[in-house]
Amino acid sequence: MEKQWFNNYADVATTNSRKTALAIANAGYDAINTEQVILNSVKLENNILTVLGNSFDLTKFSKIKVVGFGKASCTAAQTLEKVLGNKINEGVVIGLHAVTCEYIQTYAGTHPRPTNANIEPGKKIFDIVDQSGADDLVIAIVSGGGSALLCYPESECDQSSYLYDNFIKKGKTTMEMNTVRKHLSLLKGGGLAKIAYPATVIGLVFSDVPGDHFDDVASGPTYKDNTTISDAQQIIDTEKLGTYELVETPKDDIYFEKVFNFVLVSNTTAVSAMAEKAKSMGLTTEIVSTELYDETNIALGKIFDKQKTSGAQVVLAAGEPNLEVKHTGGSGGRNLYMALQSVDMGLIQPGMVFLPLASDGMDNSDAAGAVVDMQTIDNLKTHTVDIKNCLDKDDVYPAFNASGDMLLTGATGANVSDLMVLYTEK
DSSP, X not given: OOOOOOTTHHHHXXXXXXXXXXXXXXXXXXXXXXXXXXXXXXXXXXXXEEETTEEEXXXXXXXXXXXEESTTHHHHHHHHHXXXXXXXXXXXXXXXXXXXXXXXXXXXXXXXXXXXXXXXXXXXXXXXXXTOOTTEEEEEEEETTHHHHXXXXXXXXXXXXXXXXXXXXXXXXXXXXXXXXXXXOSSTTTHHHHHHXXXXXXXXXXXXXXXXXXXXXXXXXXXXXXXXXXXXXXXXXHHTOOOOOOOOOOOOGGGGTTEEEEEEEOHHHHHXXXXXXXXXXXXXXXXXXXXXXXXXXXXXXXXXXXXXXXXXXXEEEEEOOBOOOOSSSOOOOHHHHHHHHHHHTTOOOTTEEEEEEETTSOSSSSOOEEOBSHHHHHHHHHTTOOHHHHHHTTOOHHHHHHHTOEEOOOXXXXXXXXXXEEEEOO
């Protein structure tokens, strides 16, 4: 049974077309529900742990440790305790909100800028992993947001915050920023795998990175890194990002021989579920891409052009469209910006409903995104919203706060990039 993810559903589901679009988006959120993903993917029976059908005999391990970092980590840790119970000897995870666990310590850190709140749990994660032996099992929950939340050593925290503030102004991809992050850390870029060696490591990966670039999720603590200090320095120099103390990531294959990474969920999971929902409703469906990195106006063009050329009633996309933030002090993120930009570009036609959404429920604000249709345009006009001014100042949240067309899910406990739904009536 699906959960209703939109807390203000009654306020925004004012037409049948909106209800259809919201139902499709809701199916996407349901598919990436962290608790259900763990319960569906991780099983324990007679001391045999299976992850996506791959078996591990727990009698061969003297200790089972759980570490985690990212927006899904605390919920995932809580659910792992339901599966493993007292077989967990110790654990530490850091997410956005601490939760109550019996065997695992949980911490609330800061995101997207790391602060001192991230340092203590980062050190504890390092220590737990570092103190593991050949007969120990380390289960690492790796999820989106972990690049900021996981910090070790302390110098990484300060440098990573400085990097974020400089990088966000450039409008470049998260993967480029993560290349630099890997070379500021002792845990990222395969560092956790090296520190854990010779223990066995199971990586439970909740991917927020568009496409199959799973080694970039949380900057890849359990994956061998193919980038070098030179690659990181080139990005720093090209974008004029400042000065950093870089370290090389582990390159020796031996550190990864006992590492098993399992991708439990990605934006493809969400898009596939939305496509299935739309088809079950008898709607023709097209998927533009799950790797939208284009500038927001180009990404919008691809979505709306696909509807025009294919005639599909539902067009779906996912990714992290590129938005260069030119002004400080504004509110709202990529999704609210794209929502307002679609109005400014004249893309919204009668019968259309467009939903750009943050899968974590927080589009640099307490809103996941917005619903955009002709009713939204009327609402913006009624409240005399200066659309161009909001876009020019990178301050889009007030526009939808005034119009009443924001979509509120709260923190979803998941993160698989942004999701976009365009529904067009017959």
